[in-house]
Amino acid sequence: MAILKSTMQEQVAAAIAAIEPNDRPVTTFHTITGPSPWLMNELGLIGQLFVKYYFVTLTERVVVIHKAARMSNRPKELVHVIPLDQARASISDVRRNTLWSSLRFQLPGEPKPTRLNIGRYWRAEMDVFTAGLLGGGAAVPGQGQAPVANPYQTPSA
Incomplete structure (x- = not known):
């Protein structure tokens, strides 16, 4: 049973x-689907029927989504492999909160974007993932970084 974040990331890297074999993971995070982790927790076992557990991995070429085992936190079967260009168009509504952050991701074959809830434990990985897809940093090696305006420079007339 994987408890440490590094162990889970190693298991996902091995699955990828x-x-x-030629692709390298940039970042991996564990996520739970569903409306709200707070609501699902209040519903107890019934709430667990409405959520799915995934590992989402940004690699140098694609976004890989594995199902996660509920009890052992190990990656199970491969669900989706999404090219980076398609993944960039699939992410929306990124919300960074204190305990549970979320984003919406359009999974192939789904009629509307799926809400992915990311716990605080995985927030740094979520930040790297969103920066790699939406810009704001060179998270993916070889990906050009957009020029950043210097806020201290006065505009030229």
């Missing part, structure tokens, strides 16, 4: 290496 098995399907694509």
Whole structure:
């Protein structure tokens, strides 16, 4: 049973290496689907019927989504492999909160974007993921960084 974040990330990296040995993971995070983790917690076991657990990994070429085992936190079967260009168009409504952050991601074959809830434990990885897809930093090696305006420079007339 994987408890440490590093152990879970190693297991996901091994699963990705098995399907694509030449691709390297940039960041991986654990996520829970569903409306709100707070609401699902209040509903107890009934609430667990409405959520799915995933590992989302940004690699140098694609976004890989694995199902996560509920009890052991190990990556299970591969669900989606999404090219970076398509993934950039699929992410929306990124909300960074104190305990539970969320974003919406359009999964292939789904009629509307799926809400992915990310716990505080994985927030740094979510930040790298969103920066890699939406810009704001060179999170993906080889990806050009957009020029940033210097806020201290006075505009030229």
